[in-house]
Amino acid sequence: MRFYEYEAKALFRKHGLPLGAGEVVNSAADARAAFGRLAGPAVLKSQVLSGGRMKAGAVKFADSADEAAAHFDAILPIVVKGESARSILIEEKSPVAQEYFVAITWDGRAKQPVLVFSDMGGIDIEEVAEKHPDHVSKTHFSSILPLTPRIAKEAIGATGVGGSALNRLTPVVFELMKIFLKYDLTLAEINPLARLENGQFIVLDGHIDMEAEARGEHKALLDELGIGDDETRQARPPTEFELAGARVNAVDHRGVAGNVVEFDGNLGLVIGAGGGSLTLFDAVRNHGGKPANYCEIGGNPSVGKAKELTKLILSKPGVEKIAVMMNVVSNTRVDIVARGVVKGCIEAGKDPAETIAIFRIPGAWEDEGFKILEKYGVEYCDRSVSMYDAAGRAVAKMA
């Protein structure tokens, strides 16, 4: 879950990292007033989650209060990679002598945090790593041994930085490492970390990503930053249909009927589980089918949950039929899902035989499940029909 720049900076400030003066503003008048409180020229930056705002023209420099107000009006409507600005951050523009890059993330192969440091910050770090590998250090560190500043010192020193810069940078990098572990972050980045012409070191921009699974653990911090539980911070905001899917999953604690993602096709999918859904979605598309949604059911969902999910998908405009498919199931009961989807069709005022294009869930309690489907005239198949072929049968009915 990504933080806005102003949220990342609030977290940095809380931990004593050096930052320049700045304010979040929501109107041109505020921008004008804020400019007056800053010493000298200012920079106005659109608050969006995605990168590329500089290229989009959503970062501008102002030398006067009038200019700050005008820039506010110019930047606010700019859509960056499909995302509107939440607000504008106005900060003092400081003369920079040198820029550094520092980031901590997880290395899934080493299964440890890795600290990436460069004395050539400010620009695309991947390019620097390619052209000047001696100016980028990657240092893994333990997640269980006591954290000490020597790792930060070694990482900085490895890029050739010495003298007072080494001693000034070490505590900043060390603090960022502590923040990374403390808050279950998946990314803690400062770029650039600047040495100003006056010798000061300050954070100019930062990125923070928090693990979604750890949100509950860090509720106090999220409350402090004003990040609500309803903010998913995904690549795009959830649609109404997807929010309704999340509500279906929350109906009870039995099993999963969730991760509903909206697409614009005509074939509704009640599919599972995690890997099965990925496999089946590919299969439907390979057959030329047009999915209306992605979803994941599994973990033995209740009849009610399967029913509500079915009703939700059938309520989506343009959905003509649904395909109910899973891999061979172990802990999900076939009969319970069968009962749920049949009930869902009936409550939606549809004939299950007409509406369910195919039912392919082999596994535990399949005979009981197949009996129910037979009673309602629904086409079903067992494991002798592959997931791919089952998807093909469903798509064939859409023609």
Place this chain on the structure above:
Amino acid sequence: MSILISKDTRFIVQGITGREAVNLTRENLDYGSKIVGGVTPGRAGRDVYGVPVYDCVRDVVEAHGQIEGSVVSVPPRFTKDAVFEALENGIRLIVVVTENIPRREVAQMVELANLRGARIIGPNCLGMISPEEAKMGGVGGPAANTRQAYAKGHIGVMSRSGGMTTEIASTLTAAGLGQSTCVSIGGDAIIGTTYAELMPLFEADSETHAIAIYSEPGGRMEAELAEWIQTNNSRLPVVAFMAGRFMDEMQGMRFGHAGTIVEGKEDTTAEKIKRMEAAGISVAERIEEIPALLRKRLEEV
């Protein structure tokens, strides 16, 4: 033979009185697994299908002697501590079933396991099975369903999806190809044991003649596997199935397991396939092609 688990493997279930753990215990016992004890703090003295319950791992070890394995099925908040407890009481094979554990905690478990010379499978997995010997975890479900899908044989299976482990085994069994050991390795961004880390075990197992893997978008595990195969000149033919190819077109969206997040310059599924094929791995377009591809590759050996 098999890898990791046999009918003689003695293990415990941590969190044994939980709803899912109770089912898992019954299913594992029915399949022939040796579960010597269970742990739920405050529930000592009870039993679950005849398996005695203790307050802590130390008490099980005191009562039953050294134990090889543990299945950890406790809520996410308590998982790290449960794994630490198993490790510090000499258990060297730990299956973590629990999902939604933050990366930091998984990394901590793995790091302590490495220090102790132990292995973690998972988290967010269904465990493993050596067909007609024993299983450890929820893989395959009830014993009768497990027997229907899994048969003893010579194919090693590794899968990032628990459900697809059984789908693949079932397809292999129907085609007359039994399995040596099938491992649901988990779908998270950081897991205890990756494909490449299991390969040396399969490589050393004379009963394993070939490998089938199920793979997904996200992570760098396939690249690691390809590298391992090339570096070690593996004797084992590998056939892979790649799910979630549609995700190449939708960067940044979140699907599947927690680890299935396409970020930055990580391999797309197309790049993963290319990498695996370059290492001599056959990539199946559909699950049902796996048996024929395995047979073809086995004939070439």
